[in-house]
Amino acid sequence: MEIAGFGVEEWLNVWEKKATYDIAQSTISSMTMQEILAIDGQNGQTFYDSLNQQKMNYGWIEGSPEFKQEVAKLYQNMVPDNILQTNGATGANHLALYALIEPGDHVIAEYPSYQQLYDIPKSLGAEVDYWHIHEENDWYPDIDELKKLVRPDTKMICLNNANNPTGTILDREFLQQVVDIAKxxxxxxxxxxxxxxxxxxxxxxxxxxxxxxxxxxxxLSKTYSVPGIRVGWTASNAEVADIFRKYRDYTMICCGVFNDMLAVYVLKNRDKVLARNRKLVLENLQILKDWVAKEPRVSVVLPEAVSTSFPKIDIPMDIEDFCIQILKEQGVLLVPGNRFDMPGHVRLGYCAPKATLVEGLKRLSTALKAFD
Ligand SMILES: Cc1ncc(COP(=O)(O)O)c(C=O)c1O
Structure with a gap:
């Protein structure tokens, strides 16, 4: 089974630990254990008392009942039984594709977006058509293009909403049109x-x-700021959940007792986590906006309160070379757009801690001035 290298992951694996000003990530500033456990005002007292009593066995295979209930509440009519815990969203995407896609299937994938969504189906032998997003259309894809791509034998349409790297949300009305076509x-x-x-x-x-x-x-990796616990999920109808169960047993057993406990804690304190993150996202978005307005070489379709952005950088230099140079000279980490097959851009993770963002942008300005 052939598979392409994962552009963003390969970049981050090599460079992320060398950064002083990491403004490449798509997580809203990750929390320390101390910060997480301060959220309910108990500073871990109840959490650790309970953890100390837990046997470190496999725990709940599909995720604890509490986990499934908390996740089900995120949807309008979801029953906990149809939630399956996975190793992050990466595990969830992999499970869904591995379970449903067969050689020869036709798949349509929003492009570019998260690479799993097109390169896993390809590796499984599917015929994958790209549904391109367009910068001039606020990074939306064109619904008429989807109508042209869809076939009677289309098995799946894959989307990333909101989109990584652009931070664009396909709104409810647009998504409804996609559903009408899929139906x-x-x-x-x-x-x-x-x-x-x-x-x-x-x-x-x-x-x-x-x-x-x-x-x-x-x-819980992006919006909830705890990628370190590696907890994700699939939500689907009952029939699909049963298909997933079969394949899931072959690729994972569980996410671990500790991880499940912390996931439940974060989900139960969801409102407080989201309030922390809303403030950070909106304040940092303003910083990004003000910075872009002052930078003649930079333009951006602003993300919609989502933790990733994809500015266009107008420089007479290969974008990956520029990103390596700015990391070495200024300590600033970005993701070069060629890692998303869009070399005129960079992924700028503006939801880093505020001081990191401010200094990172200042240093990026210094590097851009060299082209004047
Ligand atoms: C769209 C998208 N899905 C999934 C992931 C991975 O998420 P997780 O850490 O939950 O595996 C990422 C990480 O960058 C992402 O951007």
């Missing part, structure tokens, strides 16, 4: 929903709330 050919719609917009929640709809053959994947 005509009875295709699944798999949506990676790890980036929840923290403003105008009415614009966003989970695919689960729009379509019976919708599959949502998600995790």
């Amino acid at each position: 005509q050919v009875d295709a699944y719609v798999l949506v990676d929903e790890v980036y929840l917009p923290l403003e105008h929640p009415e614009k966003f709809a989970s695919i689960i709330d729009l379509y019976d053959k919708g599959i949502a994947t998600n995790s």
Whole structure:
């Protein structure tokens, strides 16, 4: 089974630990254990008392009942039984694709987005058509292009909503049009929903709330700031959840007792976590906006209170070479756009701690001035 290298992951694996000003990541500033456990005002007292009593056996295979209940509450009509815990959203995407895609299947994938969503189906022998996003259209894909791509045998449409790297939300009305097209050919719609917009929640709809053959994947890694616990999930209808169970048994057993406990804690304190993160996202977005306005070589379709952005950088230099140079000379980490097959851009993770963002942008300005 051939598979392409994962552009962003390969970049981060090599460079991320060398950064002083990491403004490449897509997580909203990760929390320390101390910060996490301060959220309920108990500083870990109850949490650690309970943890100390836990046997470190496998725990709940599919995720604890509490975990499944908390996740089910994120959707309008989801039963806990149809939630399956996975090793991050990466594990959730992999499970969904591995379980449903067969050689010869036709898959349509939003492009570029999270590379798993097109390169795993390709590696499984599917014929994958790209549904391109367009910068001039606020990074939306064109619904007429989807109508042209869809076929009677289309098995699945894969989306990343909101999109990594652009931070664009496909709004409820647009998603409904995708669903209408998918319904005509009875295709699944798999949506990676790890980036929840923290403003105008009415614009966003989970695919689960729009379509019976919708599959949502998600995790606590981005919007909830705890990628270190490696907990994600799939949400689907009962029939699909049963298919997933079969394949899941071959690729993982559980996410671990500790991870499940912490995931439940974060989900139960979701409002407080989201309040922390909403403040950070909105303040940092303003910093990004002000910075872009002053930089003649930079333009951006602003993300919608989602923790990733994809500015265009106008420089007479290869973008990956520039990103390596700015890391070595200024300590600033970005993701070069060629890692998303869009070399005119960089992924700028503006939801780093505020001081890191401010200094990182200042140093990026210094590097850009060299081209004047
Ligand atoms: C769209 C998308 N899905 C999934 C992931 C990975 O998430 P997790 O840490 O939950 O595996 C990422 C990480 O960058 C992502 O951008």
